[in-house]
Amino acid sequence: MSAPAFLTLDQVHKTYTLKTMFGPTKQVKALQDISFSLQKGQALALVGESGSGKSTCGRAVAGMFQIDSGKICVEGKPIATAHTSKEKRETARKVQMVFQDPFASLNPTHTVRHHLERPLKLHKRVPADSTLEDELHRTLTDVELDPAATLEKYPHELSGGQRQRINLARALAVGAELIIADEPTSMLDVSIRRSILNLMKRLKDERGITFLYITHDLATAHYLTENTAVMFGGRIVEYGPSDQIVRDPQHAYSKLLLSSVPSAKTKIDANFEHAKDFSNFADEVRKATAASTAPLASIGEGRMMRS
Ligand SMILES: Nc1ncnc2c1ncn2[C@@H]1O[C@H](COP(=O)(O)OP(=O)(O)O)[C@@H](O)[C@H]1O
Numbered sequence: 001m002s003a004p005a006f007l008t009l010d011q012v013h014k015t016y017t018l019k020t021m022f023g024p025t026k027q028v029k030a031l032q033d034i035s036f037s038l039q040k041g042q043a044l045a046l047v048g049e050s051g052s053g054k055s056t057c058g059r060a061v062a063g064m065f066q067i068d069s070g071k072i073c074v075e076g077k078p079i080a081t082a083h084t085s086k087e088k089r090e091t092a093r094k095v096q097m098v099f100q101d102p103f104a105s106l107n108p109t110h111t112v113r114h115h116l117e118r119p120l121k122l123h124k125r126v127p128a129d130s131t132l133e134d135e136l137h138r139t140l141t142d143v144e145l146d147p148a149a150t151l152e153k154y155p156h157e158l159s160g161g162q163r164q165r166i167n168l169a170r171a172l173a174v175g176a177e178l179i180i181a182d183e184p185t186s187m188l189d190v191s192i193r194r195s196i197l198n199l200m201k202r203l204k205d206e207r208g209i210t211f212l213y214i215t216h217d218l219a220t221a222h223y224l225t226e227n228t229a230v231m232f233g234g235r236i237v238e239y240g241p242s243d244q245i246v247r248d249p250q251h252a253y254s255k256l257l258l259s260s261v262p263s264a265k266t267k268i269d270a271n272f273e274h275a276k277d278f279s280n281f282a283d284e285v286r287k288a289t290a291a292s293t294a295p296l297a298s299i300g301e302g303r304m305m306r307s
């Protein structure tokens with residue numbers, strides 16, 4: 001029998017109701033019947049185009065709002081109904097989120113030291129045989145930053161990549177066991193994206209940190225993650241081992257996500273007709289995917305798909 005999962009989602013639903021100024025209210029089904037589990041020390045990629053429900057799923061796991069129905073458990077305990085406040089704090093501590101914009105989540109008036117000292121103190125993360133200063137240094141070294149050169153700096157004095165390292169450091173300082181990384185590299189220079197991905201991989205392999213990695217880039221998800229869930233319209237349309245999904249995607253929408261990556265270059269080279277054909281084809285795939293209400297069904301060892 002396999003070990004109990006660190007994180008489980010069971011038939012999670014979330015619908016947003018939008019009140020438009022004049023017309024009728026509009027319902028957006030942001031999460032529909034989302035179920036998956038994630039083992040401690042492993043990583044799962046949530047992949048899909050903008051609007052597919054990835055961030056809503058991440059924020060639901062972080063307990064940032066109440067889901068409509070279903071269950072989200074961390075170490076077997078439902079996150080929303082942890083009884084005592086101490087229990088709630090424990091769950092909240094274990095699950096931390098890192099956002100797309102590394103600047104937005106840092107306070108511009110505070111130094112790196114302040115950003116890391118607070119969680120270390122608040123969550124009593126300094127062991128008896130260590131000092132606050134030692135823990136600050138250790139946390140920065142963990143995210144491959146030079147403590148002496150970084151501690152007294154303000155966010156604006158750091159590069160985007162360094163700021164994202166601070167956000168990861170802060171999650172570690174709190175004592176995160178699961179980090180939800182919502183497109184953590186998409187606002188960074190292409191040249192440093194890989195180094196942040198490498199860092200997360202190291203934190204997973206060497207520190208046993210569990211990752212929910214949100215990205216629109218199906219092609220690179222397998223670098224960090226064991227499994228991938230491809231999302232469209234609030235649903236998981238395909239799920240399986242990340243390397244298999246990249247090598248041999250089964251759902252038309254997964255194939256579309258993969259084909260749109262190299263096509264960025266072909267699109268520039270190709271004539272307009274080709275681009276138009278591709279765009280028509282993409283729309284047809286999206287329409288067909290949206291229309292299907294088929295359940296997620298097994299299509300082989302560890303793999304699932306909606307037909
Ligand atoms: N706070 C919100 N209020 C209303 N609609 C929302 C809200 N957040 C997201 N949505 C809608 O839910 C859907 C999924 O959004 P989101 O989870 O942000 O997708 P993704 O992260 O994949 O781009 C989209 O249609 C989006 O417009």
Ligand SMILES: [Mg+2]
Pocket residue numbers: 054055056
């Ligand atoms: Mg998003």
